[in-house]
Amino acid sequence: MDEAEARIAANLRKGLLEFCALALLSGEQRYGVDLAARLKDAGLIASEGTLYPLLSRLRTARFVQTRWEESPQGPVRRYYTLTDTGRRQLEIFQSLWPQLRANVDQILKESL
Amino acid sequence: MNDDRLPGQAEGYLIHLDRALDQLPVEDRAAIVADVTDHIRAQLARGEAIEQVLANLGAAQEVAAAAFDRPMTERVALLPTRWWTATRVAQLTAAALFAVAGLLIAFVPLGTAVTEGSTPNGTVLSDVQNTTLADDVGWYAVMAFVSVPLLLAIVPMLLDGHAHRISTIAAAVLAFLFCVLALASIGLFYLPGVLALIAAAALLALRSKEARSAIYYEHPVT
DSSP states (O other), X not given: OOHHHHHHHHHHHHHHHHHHHHHHHHHSOEEHHHHHHHHHHXXXXXXXXXXXXXXXXXXXXXXXXXXXXXXXXXXXXXXXXEOHHHHHHHHHHHHHHHHHHHHHHHHHHHHO | OOOOOOOHHHHHHHHHHHHXXXXXOHHHHHHHHHHHXXXXXXXXXXXXXXXXXXXXXXXXXXXXXXXXSOOSSOHHHHSOOOSXXXXXXXXXXXXXXXXXXHHHHHHSOOEEEEEEEEOTTSOEEEEEEEEXXXXXXXXXXXXXXXXXXXXXXXXXXXXXXXXXXXXXXXXXXXXXXXXXXXXXXXXXHHHHHHHHHHHHHHHXXXXXXXXXXXXXXXXXXX
């Protein structure tokens, strides 16, 4: 990825990452490693480590909460779940996103 | 929590990350380092090589940089907010204290007036009368003395958001200045209410500081 591409991708991700993390947590609780892998596969984070500052912010904002659970193998895991406040934020994003996406697609189509 | 020693590279990475986060509030910094530590332990437990785990995490500097991206929304606004904050309670208290002060100023005699005269046969008579502020300066001035402090307490209480913050601080400053300037005459009556307004502004500053560093962090149950 060249420099311009990396910069544009980083700017695009910035507003979306938070809500994709909330969306991944809306169905089930997940632990950090699992969230990091999903978001990295989706190209929403450049490296797995950058997830953790985001999770810290979401926790500070009380959009997510954590609890510890035994794992079948290996150390105890910290699981993340959505709070009611977090769920409301996700719902707001879900209500705004389809229209915004359609508008951007339309503008891009006209530019072709 | 597993207390097995981590490989040296992992320890080095975590120390580097911790240093790179030194501009963050201490709780945030500790939470991020704890999460990354857990991440490393979990990946190692799955049999991954430490070199691969650290490569996937990305450079410590890069991880730290993500912490300094501005959040989407102001943190202060994200906290669940109640309308009756400590600041508004203090402002309501100030309003009540100003109301009492206003009644005292309007109706309690504060001064004396001496009228002197002489009778036709030469005896000097003097008549000492207690006067209220209204006698001295008139009812319009009294109404101003009563209503302005009340407004300083009530208006910031009713405003929201940025206007609430600005007006709370402005009202405390104005009320304090007024009280000092008038200390020799009626200022003392306003002192309790002015102190309540200053408390309101101080509580507001305290709350925004707390909101900036608040963190929700659960401890292990094991």
